[in-house]
Amino acid sequence: MRRADRLFQIVQHLRGGRLTTAADLAERLEVSPRTIYRDVADLMANGVPIDGEAGLGYMMRDGYDLPPLMFTRAEVTALVAGARLIRAWGGAAMALGAENALDKIETILPADALQKARSVHVYAIAPDGMNDVLRRRLDAMEEHIAASERLELSYRDKTGAPTERIVRPLGVWFWGQVWTLVAWCELRNDFRMFRVDRVEEMSVQGRFDAESGKTLSDFLTCEVDKMPNFERGGAPHETVR
Structure with missing residues (x-):
């Protein structure tokens, strides 16, 4: 949970007017009591009317509410x-x-x-190729990226040739026509892009740690500015070599 979300949740839990301990808040938000102490201190320093102290509990004075969200x-x-x-x-x-x-x-x-x-009249219709298998694969890739988990991919390139790769997934990109997985390929020792709809199987092969030269930022620095592997205005060329 992001810290901003956690601060919002703390305010919501304290709005009931009941004394609430840091231990109770910590259990609900799955953090340590020390984190709650620090968060509540920051909220109080920024004018949120919370009464109480560490070791006793906290409660919020009546009449306080978060301001409404304002958007253009x-x-x-x-x-x-x-x-x-x-x-x-x-x-x-x-x-x-x-x-x-x-x-x-x-x-x-x-x-x-x-x-x-x-009154927003902007709509989107899912294409025929956007099936449940592809949707679940996208969700799984996003989770593996967040968890820094290496993946073994069974893949077919644009010619239909099969290949097996172990990669470090870094991001999924949408091109208006297809999704691609940006990854560090351990076979080629370089960045590669894989069309998600051509991934046939994938399995987790353990975690990886970020290394200089192998991160998404490095990919952006090395590849995007040069644009050697992209069809301008359309989906990317495959970089499965």
Whole structure:
């Protein structure tokens, strides 16, 4: 959980007007009591009216609420359109997350912003190739990237030739037509891009640690500026060599 999300959750738990201990908050948010002490101290220093102290518990004075989210028309359009695109083109968990995010946004927007959100006429329709297998694969890749887990891929290139690779997954990129996995290929000892719809099987091969020269930032520095492996205006050429 991001720290900003955790601070928001602390405020929500304390709004009930009951004395709540740091241990209870720590258990709910799956962090240490020391983290809660630090977070509550920061909230109090920034004017959130929390009473109490470490070892006794905390409670919030009545009448405090978080200010409503304020968005411009362009920001609301971007949020709604982006969520709809992910719902149509993303993984299964991504699509559900986008749906839930739209519901949450609507519940906290003030009336004028809510009207803006409901008047956004940007839509996306999932293509025939966006099936459940591909959606689950995207979700799994995102999880493996977040966990820094090496993957063994069974893959077919654009000619249909099979190949087996062990890679360090770094990111998934959407090109308007296809998703690609950006990875460090241990066979080629270089960066490679794999079309997600051509991955036939994948399995976890243990964790990896970030190494200089093998990170997503290194890929961006080395590859994107030169653009040698991309079709401008379309999907990338495969870099499975």
